[in-house]
Amino acid sequence: MQDPTKKLLAGTGKALDDRFGGAAGLKKQMKKLFPDHWSFMLGEIALYSFVVLLLTGVFLTFFFKPSMQEVVYHGSYANLDGLRMSEAYKSTIDLSFDVRGGLLMRQIHHWAALLFVAAIMVHMMRIFFTGAFRKPREVNWLIGITLFTLAMLEGFAGYTLPDDLLSGVGLRIFVSVVFEAIPIVGTYLLFFTFGGPFPDGLQGDFIPRLFIVHVLLVPGILLALIGAHMLIMWHQKHTVWASRKQTNRNTVGFPFFPHFIAKTTAFFMFVFGALALLATFAQINPIWMYGPYNPVDVTAGAQPDWYIGILEGGLRIMPGVESVFLGHTIPWNTLIPALIVPGLLFTFMALYPFFEKWATGDNSEHHVLNRPRNVPTRTGIGVAWLAAYMILLIAGGNDIIAKTFSLSFNTITWIFRFAIFLGPVIAFVVTKRICIGLQRKEEHLLHEGVETGVIKRLPTGGYEETTRTPSPELLGRLETNRPDVPEDMPALTDGRGVEARNGIVKRLRVSAQRWYTQDNVARGAHGDGHAEERGEVEPGAQRPELTGGRTSD
Amino acid sequence: MRSRSAAGTPPRPGSRPWRRRPFSRYALLLLALVAVGGFYAGVQSSPQADAAQGASKAQIDQGRELFQTSCASCHGINGQGTSTGPSLYGAGAAAVDFQVGTGRMPLSQPGAQAHSKAPRFTQAQIDAIAAYIQSLSGGPDIPRGVDQKYSDADLAAGGQLFRANCMQCHNFAGEGGALSNGKYAPALTTSTSTHMYEAMLTGPENMPVFSDQTLTPDEKLSIIKYVKTIKSDPNPGGHGLGRIGPVSEGLVAWLVGIGVCVVAAMWITAKKKQED
Numbered sequence: 001m002q003d004p005t006k007k008l009l010a011g012t013g014k015a016l017d018d019r020f021g022g023a024a025g026l027k028k029q030m031k032k033l034f035p036d037h038w039s040f041m042l043g044e045i046a047l048y049s050f051v052v053l054l055l056t057g058v059f060l061t062f063f064f065k066p067s068m069q070e071v072v073y074h075g076s077y078a079n080l081d082g083l084r085m086s087e088a089y090k091s092t093i094d095l096s097f098d099v100r101g102g103l104l105m106r107q108i109h110h111w112a113a114l115l116f117v118a119a120i121m122v123h124m125m126r127i128f129f130t131g132a133f134r135k136p137r138e139v140n141w142l143i144g145i146t147l148f149t150l151a152m153l154e155g156f157a158g159y160t161l162p163d164d165l166l167s168g169v170g171l172r173i174f175v176s177v178v179f180e181a182i183p184i185v186g187t188y189l190l191f192f193t194f195g196g197p198f199p200d201g202l203q204g205d206f207i208p209r210l211f212i213v214h215v216l217l218v219p220g221i222l223l224a225l226i227g228a229h230m231l232i233m234w235h236q237k238h239t240v241w242a243s244r245k246q247t248n249r250n251t252v253g254f255p256f257f258p259h260f261i262a263k264t265t266a267f268f269m270f271v272f273g274a275l276a277l278l279a280t281f282a283q284i285n286p287i288w289m290y291g292p293y294n295p296v297d298v299t300a301g302a303q304p305d306w307y308i309g310i311l312e313g314g315l316r317i318m319p320g321v322e323s324v325f326l327g328h329t330i331p332w333n334t335l336i337p338a339l340i341v342p343g344l345l346f347t348f349m350a351l352y353p354f355f356e357k358w359a360t361g362d363n364s365e366h367h368v369l370n371r372p373r374n375v376p377t378r379t380g381i382g383v384a385w386l387a388a389y390m391i392l393l394i395a396g397g398n399d400i401i402a403k404t405f406s407l408s409f410n411t412i413t414w415i416f417r418f419a420i421f422l423g424p425v426i427a428f429v430v431t432k433r434i435c436i437g438l439q440r441k442e443e444h445l446l447h448e449g450v451e452t453g454v455i456k457r458l459p460t461g462g463y464e465e466t467t468r469t470p471s472p473e474l475l476g477r478l479e480t481n482r483p484d485v486p487e488d489m490p491a492l493t494d495g496r497g498v499e500a501r502n503g504i505v506k507r508l509r510v511s512a513q514r515w516y517t518q519d520n521v522a523r524g525a526h527g528d529g530h531a532e533e534r535g536e537v538e539p540g541a542q543r544p545e546l547t548g549g550r551t552s553d
Numbered sequence: 554m555r556s557r558s559a560a561g562t563p564p565r566p567g568s569r570p571w572r573r574r575p576f577s578r579y580a581l582l583l584l585a586l587v588a589v590g591g592f593y594a595g596v597q598s599s600p601q602a603d604a605a606q607g608a609s610k611a612q613i614d615q616g617r618e619l620f621q622t623s624c625a626s627c628h629g630i631n632g633q634g635t636s637t638g639p640s641l642y643g644a645g646a647a648a649v650d651f652q653v654g655t656g657r658m659p660l661s662q663p664g665a666q667a668h669s670k671a672p673r674f675t676q677a678q679i680d681a682i683a684a685y686i687q688s689l690s691g692g693p694d695i696p697r698g699v700d701q702k703y704s705d706a707d708l709a710a711g712g713q714l715f716r717a718n719c720m721q722c723h724n725f726a727g728e729g730g731a732l733s734n735g736k737y738a739p740a741l742t743t744s745t746s747t748h749m750y751e752a753m754l755t756g757p758e759n760m761p762v763f764s765d766q767t768l769t770p771d772e773k774l775s776i777i778k779y780v781k782t783i784k785s786d787p788n789p790g791g792h793g794l795g796r797i798g799p800v801s802e803g804l805v806a807w808l809v810g811i812g813v814c815v816v817a818a819m820w821i822t823a824k825k826k827q828e829d
Binding site: 036037038039040041042044045078079080081082083096097103107111114115118119122165166263266267270271274275278279280281282283284285286289290291294296297298299300301302303304305306309397398399400402403406407408409410411 | 713
């Protein structure tokens with residue numbers, strides 16, 4: 001108490017509270033509980049990558065010139081000496097070679113962009129597979145999907161700005177698949193957006209416009225949505241992993257201050273440090289080697305950054321199909337892979353919480369997370385979605401795969417063409433079976449106890465294995481609920497056992513509901529929840545696999 | 554001769570200027586031919602120069618012998634080609650030096666494309682086979698002195714030509730790339746300058762021929778200079794990740810970036826493990 005620092009802080013605090021108030025409310029907020037599990041930190045990787053993106057991005061704007069003015073390069077990179085290029089490209093080269101720390105900043109920025117989108121995806125996997133999107137968190141799920149989509153757009157804009165060869169090729173494809181693929185209005189949209197034809201409009205309008213989109217418009221929306229995302233999270237509180245202590249009405253964890261703030265600050269340092277190390281030791285986007293954009297040039301292995309890879313992959317495996325309708329060409333070969341398939345993938349994910357609610361009839365609030373194995377159908381759907389995503393993503397690198405592993409490019413493309421249809425189905429079935437297998441294993445643990453590896457020989461000559469009670473922590477996990485049929489679901493039969501004449505939607509809903517729950521392993525009859533009684537197996541209890549050995553001897 | 558001297562003034566041996574003497578126009582013609590030929594040979598700036606001229610009959614005979622033991626089963630006993638190998642008429646010494654010198658020929662097994670491997674023959678033997686093929690019906694000759702010449706070429710122009718003509722198959726850093734049905738454009742990182750020149754001249758495998766009308770010798774040399782320069786250029790941003798573009802970058806972002814951050818998250822939230 002005599003500590004002068006403490007006194008000073010207390011004085012400042014009191015002075016602030018006297019003028020602005022809010023100490024009581026703040027005190028409550030400071031004690032907000034944060035769960036202590038690594039999977040809850042995944043979203044923070046995205047958050048802190050975003051902070052790093054803002055910091056490094058501001059630095060880059062000091063030196064980048066968003067201009068399509070043609071200039072002649074006479075800088076320190078001799079391989080480009082005397083070449084004509086846009087001012088945007090030249091300023092990025094200068095920023096990389098002649099600004100102190102410029103290349104490092106550019107590389108941190110780019111690595112942070114890759115990490116940002118990757119972390120969003122990993123974070124969403126956690127949310128999806130644990131059912132954290134369920135009521136009341138559907139809105140935050142939708143915000144998350146929007147953030148994911150905007151992050152892709154923002155990343156693509158940043159990749160395009162330097163006006164190097166690779167980004168110009170990417171933009172050319174983007175223009176073809178987004179603008180020119182849309183019948184009738186597409187070309188108009190293109191001319192409005194570019195201020196003229198590709199690549200940079202009549203007055204070189206496109207790069208300056210894209211610059212504002214990249215540094216102001218989309219980051220502004222991202223920032224606002226991230227703010228909303230976190231406020232809603234703060235208000236609704238965290239979900240919790242299922243365990244014995246957890247109910248739907250409590251939260252378990254450590255208080256925001258001083259525990260969590262220390263951890264999360266440390267984690268920010270980790271993320272920043274990881275990015276700085278990556279940027280120091282691994283080169284990214286060497287635009288000086290790609291050269292300035294020239295519409296007639298292209299490089300082998302022209303890929304976008306990974307998060308646009310699903311579009312690239314779709315384009316690469318789509319056969320060339322187009323039709324003409326009333327004098328307008330409808331290019332299915334670009335419409336399907338670039339707009340329809342990603343549209344379906346993302347719309348499906350956005351609407352999934354509502355579909356599941358409809359299918360299971362579960363409209364109650366959930367704050368305790370599901371273990372993925374306890375909801376095999378949802379887990380299967382998630383893995384199937386990921387399989388589709390991964391197949392498209394990997395297909396985007398089919399030429400690199402062909403080159404690296406000395407395979408035929410055409411064969412690989414055909415494999416992907418089949419895999420995109422078969423892969424998700426196989427992934428669904430295998431995942432669901434694995435989940436059910438895990439449920440069975442847990443039932444076994446619950447009823448037979450944990451194996452100790454100690455085999456006893458009985459006086460009668462028989463053998464038995466000693467098992468012990470699962471630890472309370474394990475029991476807490478084992479006894480978590482598997483979603484059952486809710487009572488208010490539309491029944492298949494009316495009250496007297498006669499099949500009800502339901503409408504088609506109702507029938508669909510009943511089958512969907514069965515699809516979700518019917519394969520779950522039922523809780524065993526002797527699973528009474530009293531761990532103490534399950535300690536030892538009584539001597540002579542039937543252990544077929546062991547006693548069987550005796551009889552055959 | 555006779556009629557001409559009869560028509561003019563009687564010859565006065567000794568006093569007549571040398572250019573009026575009867576043999577003079579032959580001498581003049583010869584001189585002009587030598588001058589033009591010599592000038593042309595000089596202008597021809599000899600990457601293209603003379604291998605066949607130097608080829609002795611002994612060398613051609615040695616080449617024929619080597620050809621007939623190692624090449625004829627596919628290319629025919631006189632290099633006329635068979636169903637399994639193309640005719641070599643007009644292929645020239647440059648094609649032989651490239652194909653045999655990079656180990657692509659003799660082919661180890663039929664496939665989509667011949668792979669580069671350690672050459673089966675010594676340079677002297679390769680030169681002999683080259684001389685033999687050249688003696689059949691000509692073709693582009695082995696360019697000489699490429700190694701000394703390319704260092705004077707225009708680097709930035711070479712870069713521009715490389716981007717316009719080469720990188721769509723060989724990738725932006727000359728790391729190579731895939732083509733259809735198992736064919737590929739090889740990496741240029743281990744190629745010698747002479748082999749690169751010969752490849753442009755002869756268009757091996759799936760590569761188009763870049764004749765001297767398409768890419769002048771100077772342009773060829775500038776491309777070689779660019780490829781050699783970027784090969785030895787350090788990666789200013791750290792490890793080059795194979796210089797194949799965003800695929801390896803994405804892989805690193807996931808494996809290293811997400812990997813390190815997740816491990817850090819696990820470490821930060823780690824608790825003392827309880828026994829199950």
